[in-house]
Amino acid sequence: MTSAAFDAVELIRLKRDGGRLPEAGIDWLIDAYTHGSVTDEQMAAMAMAIFFRGLNPDELSRWTNAMIASGERMSFARLSRPTVDKHSTGGVGDKITLPLAPLVAACGAAVPQLSGRGLGHTGGTLDKLEAIPGWRAALSNDEMLAQLEDVGAVICAAGSGLAPADKKLYALRDVTGTVESIPMISASIMSKKIAEGTASLVLDVKTGAGAFMKRREDSxxxxxxxxxxxxxxxxxxxxLITAMDTPLGRTAGNGLEVAESVEILAGGGPSDVRELTLALATEMLACAGIDADPAQVLDSGKAMDTWKAMIRAQGGDPDAPLPVARHTEVIPAAADGYLTRLDAMAVGLAAWRLGAGRAKQGDPVQAAAGVTWHASVGDRVSAGQPLFTLHTDTPERLERAVQAIADAAEISAEPVARGDIVLERIS
Known part of the structure; x- marks a missing residue:
């Protein structure tokens, strides 16, 4: 298609006024933006028009396909195992990928988990794994395929060749107030997952205070x-629509969450992390057509064996001690009673302020920083007992983290039951 086939301003006006973008116009726009002949200013205007006007299903399908076509498309056809992937929309303490990928691989699937880094209050899977001495995120396609065949699971960085239009457009949306567009979020996630080449995909869509989508209907x-x-x-x-009003597990922070994931693989760990790991594993195995009991495989130790093989294959030492923060501060419970609320956003903000997260792409993160909470919703606590422990290598961060977490917990005389984690299944 020639560069003169469409005019960016005409397409912007068309969408601004509620019109339907032509299929060839979408193809041209994404290609031209990827290669620089449509400017950031023009694409920002289009993103805002889509934010308010939306995309119908046909437009959205074409938009997603155009983003896939902007780069390479991987194929796992030569693998002997069926492929299945999982994507989470992100939350506080959401370390599920770490035990889930080796568990599903131990059941017989190939799990190509192309993951990202954290931004703001949600942690990134690659940041967590980089707390393990020697572990590396960057693999070539050949290395990834070899590891999938040999080990069954790989968690690594997505290559720059997958959906480059999305990488460029996401950075633009991040600075123009257009991130929260359901069509563009959907196209962003799905263009990368489809380009990745997996045959099946299970989505963990969070909802609640600590989620990207706060309202159930938006999720x-x-x-x-x-x-x-x-x-x-x-x-x-x-x-699966899953709850994120309360953070998952008992930790938020990179090395802290790795340690908790290893507890799950050892057959212990927090019950909510185990429950969600098994729920997602069950869906993934069904999609892949594998008849296996993930709970039995988890308890057998096979998933731990796969975890260690996966870490070693990427240069890491699964038995090495994880980093420990140089400074900690304990926040005690203010009263006797039952923990009735634990605000995921407040916990995530505190972990971020301690150094576990980043304010902008490229910022460094601390491997040992984060928050441990010593009780879950429904647990009885006593005044003065440790409720939170804050971890950081930079003690000047503690004051603002304490401020962030000051109102995170609510203690009442009457007990409450923690709500369901899996709220709904959509297929």
């Missing part, structure tokens, strides 16, 4: 949209 809309995109592309896709 449902996002899940339905992504499932439809996946199915239209021939990828078996299922979504």
């Amino acid at each position: 449902q809309a996002l899940a339905r949209t992504m499932v439809e995109i996946g199915k239209a592309a021939g990828v078996r896709t299922v979504a």
Whole structure:
């Protein structure tokens, strides 16, 4: 298609006024933006027009396919195992990928988990794993394929060749107030997952205070949209809506969450992390057509063996001690009673302020920084007992982290039951 086939300003006006973008116009726009002939200013205007006007299903499918076509498309066809992937929309203490990938691999699947880094209050899977001495995130496609065949699981950085249009557009949306567009979130996630080449995909769409989508109806809309995109592309896709008002597990922070994940693989760990890991594993194995009991495999130690093989394959030492923060501060419970609320956003903000997260792409993170909470919702606590421990290598960060977490917990005389983790299944 020639560069003169469409005019960016005309396409912007068309969407601004509620019109439908032509299929060839979408192809041209994404290609021209990827190669620099449509400017950031023009694409920012289009993103804002889409933010307010949306994309219908046909437009969204074409937009997603155009982003896939902007780069390479991987193939796992030569693997002897069926492929299945998981994507989470992110939350506080969400370390599920770490025990989940080796568990599903130990059941017989190939799990190509192309992951990212954290930004703001949500932690990145690669940041967590880089707390392990020697572990490396960057693999070539050949290394990834070899590890998938040999070990069954790989967690690594997505190559720059996958959906480069998305990388460029995401950075633009981040600085123009257009991140929270369901069509563009869906296209961003699904273009990378479809380009990755997996045959099946399970989506963990968070909802609640610590989630990207705070409202249940927004999470449902996002899940339905992504499932439809996946199915239209021939990828078996299922979504679980899961609760993120309360953080997962007992830790938020990179090395802290690795240690907790290893506890899960050893057959222990927090019950909510185990429950969600098994729920997602069950869905992934069903998508992959594998008849296995993930709970039995987890308790047998096979998933731990796969975890260690996966870490070693990427240069890491799974038995090496994890980093420990140089400074800690304990925050005690203020009263006797039952923990009735633990605010995920406040905990995530405190972990970020301690150095576990980053304010902008490229910022360094501390491997040992984060928050441990010593009780879960529904637990009885006594005044003066440790409720939170803050971890950091830079003690000047402690004051602002204490401020962030000051109102995170609520203690009442009457007990409450913790709500369900898995709220809904969408397929």
